[in-house]
Amino acid sequence: xxxRLLESSALLILRVALGGLMAYAGFMKLLExxxxxxxxxxxxxxxxxxxxxxxxxxxxxxxxLELISGLLLAVGLWTRASATTIFALLLTFTLVLVxxxxxxxxxxxxxxxxxxxxxSGAIGGxxxxxxxxxxLVSLLILWRGAGLLSLDHPLLSRRLKLAKCDLLESExxxxxx
Amino acid sequence: xxxxxVCRAAVSCPVALWFTRVLAIIGIAGIAGVAHSYFVPVSLTxxxxxxxxxxxxxxxxxxxxxxxxxxPVTPPPTDQxxxxxxxxxxDQLPDGYIGLDEAHALFERSQTGxxxxxxxxxxxxxxxxxxxxxxxLMPASRVQTSEGLEDLGFIDxxxxxxxxxxxxxxxxxxxxxxxxxxxGYTDIVIMKAGFDDWAASGFPxxx
Numbered sequence: 001x002x003x004r005l006l007e008s009s010a011l012l013i014l015r016v017a018l019g020g021l022m023a024y025a026g027f028m029k030l031l032e033x034x035x036x037x038x039x040x041x042x043x044x045x046x047x048x049x050x051x052x053x054x055x056x057x058x059x060x061x062x063x064x065l066e067l068i069s070g071l072l073l074a075v076g077l078w079t080r081a082s083a084t085t086i087f088a089l090l091l092t093f094t095l096v097l098v099x100x101x102x103x104x105x106x107x108x109x110x111x112x113x114x115x116x117x118x119x120s121g122a123i124g125g126x127x128x129x130x131x132x133x134x135x136l137v138s139l140l141i142l143w144r145g146a147g148l149l150s151l152d153h154p155l156l157s158r159r160l161k162l163a164k165c166d167l168l169e170s171e172x173x174x175x176x177x
Numbered sequence: 178x179x180x181x182x183v184c185r186a187a188v189s190c191p192v193a194l195w196f197t198r199v200l201a202i203i204g205i206a207g208i209a210g211v212a213h214s215y216f217v218p219v220s221l222t223x224x225x226x227x228x229x230x231x232x233x234x235x236x237x238x239x240x241x242x243x244x245x246x247x248x249p250v251t252p253p254p255t256d257q258x259x260x261x262x263x264x265x266x267x268d269q270l271p272d273g274y275i276g277l278d279e280a281h282a283l284f285e286r287s288q289t290g291x292x293x294x295x296x297x298x299x300x301x302x303x304x305x306x307x308x309x310x311x312x313x314l315m316p317a318s319r320v321q322t323s324e325g326l327e328d329l330g331f332i333d334x335x336x337x338x339x340x341x342x343x344x345x346x347x348x349x350x351x352x353x354x355x356x357x358x359x360x361g362y363t364d365i366v367i368m369k370a371g372f373d374d375w376a377a378s379g380f381p382x383x384x
Contacts, residue, residue, distance in 0.1 A: 030213070035318055037219045038352045048221040056219050061210030068206050081198030114318065 011140075011147025012076075018137050019074030021117070022086050026066030028113030033059050039110040043096055044103075065089060073141070076150020080142055087138040094131040097123050223273060223351065223365075224358050270369055273354070275339070280368040281380050283339055284309065292336030296357075298349035299342050299372065309341070309375060310383040317352035320360070329360070337364045344371020 029036045037059035041048050046055055066089060072082035093111065100107055100123050109123050119126035146152045270276060275283070287293035295312035297304050304314040313332070319325035332338065338357060342349040350367040357365055368375075376382050 032318075032321075033213070033217055034219050034356070037221055038317055038348075041221050041352075042348060052221045055221055056214060057210065059219055060214045060217075061207050064209040064213065065203065065206035068209070069202055072202065078198045078202070080195050081202055084195070084199050085202050 007144065008147040011144055012149055013147075014137050015076060015079065015141055015147055015150070016074050018086065018134060018141070019070045019072070019082070021070070021134070022066045022089075023070030023074060025112045025117075026063040026068075026070060028115055029059075029063035029110070030067065032113060033063070035113070036063065036110060039108070042105075042107050043100060044105070045096065045099075062089070076146040076152050079146035079150060079152045083138045083142040087135055087142065090131050090135045090138065094128060094135070097127050097131065101125075101128070218359075220355055220359070223354055273365070273367055274369045275366045277368070277370040277374055277378060277380075280339055280341070280370070280375070281378075283337065283366075284380070287311065292333050294332045294336060294338050296338060296340045296353060297342070297372070298340055298347075298353040303343070303372075305384070307376065307382045307384055308372065310381050312341075315340070315353055316349055317356050320353060320356035329357075332362075334360070334362050335364070337366065338362055339366055339368055341368040341370075341372055341375070344369065344374055347371065 037055055040055045040058055046052075048055055065085060069082040069085040069089070072078050073086060097109070106122050108121070109119070109127050111117070111127070118130050141147075283293050284295065287295070295309045296315040297308045297312045298316050299314075300316065301314060304312075308314070313328045315325060315328065320329070340350040340353050340357075354365045354367060372382075
């Protein structure tokens, strides 16, 4: 019982921390989408002359994805889905950072807009380690659930869903004639 | 399958529910992002009409007017024998870019009071280590800040702006050029060579 409480408390802390961090990252990028677009161009994944529209789309969609999934995770709503989204985002970012390092490019991460969180300066091992830890946290939440004080309380949500199914079942069927 | 059966199946099948929610999150973010992009313009390439600066009928120091049919940044004729290599190099550079010698010629003209300014698009620690005399620190991220706008207040939007960074594949200059075009600057050229090439050529630098 005590261990379960301890685990739930730890999951709560990790969920709120990771969700808050991702929401903050998304928000900071949304403040200056032009700068994030420049950063994406700098990673040299797509040619801006021929695929500039993809970079512009990513410059807006990625921060919104971070913000929405971060907020959902922080409040514990759709926890596993938002943890999955965050893991996929972090995996993509990490692969891009690794490719930047392998190509010996001197670039700044702009992962949190102008702010530096844990790591600062040009992209390096610190950024890879930071993202790896965050990915592990998201995997843990995906595996073990939301923990304490989440809107995804299994008993509540399942009851609500089954009540909705009962409501559908009890609705009078329309007469085809 | 009737709706209640489907409903119970979804409740009983968490994988389907999880997958649906992931798609919903991505879909909502996609819609929000696309809608946001309509209100906030973002550009990644320079405007085509702003790439080649308009010819300027400014007089050269020798008193002879420059030929408007030639490159607008052709250095004025001097008593010294000119090296044909810079003109040939200029032909190989893409629109909106100038070579080292052209940049130096513009620098010389800027020292005589002509409306020509140099902007340094590198990081602040690189700028502090050395830069072209009179250049303003102006990476793309600084353009819209209060400090950047204050510095831009000294630059005539109708004048010539020369932007440089570390050279090579550095796109910091292009990013700054894009930001300046959004502010209405039209006569912008980028020095293809970097600051290190400038300093190695023996041209003036200041700490």
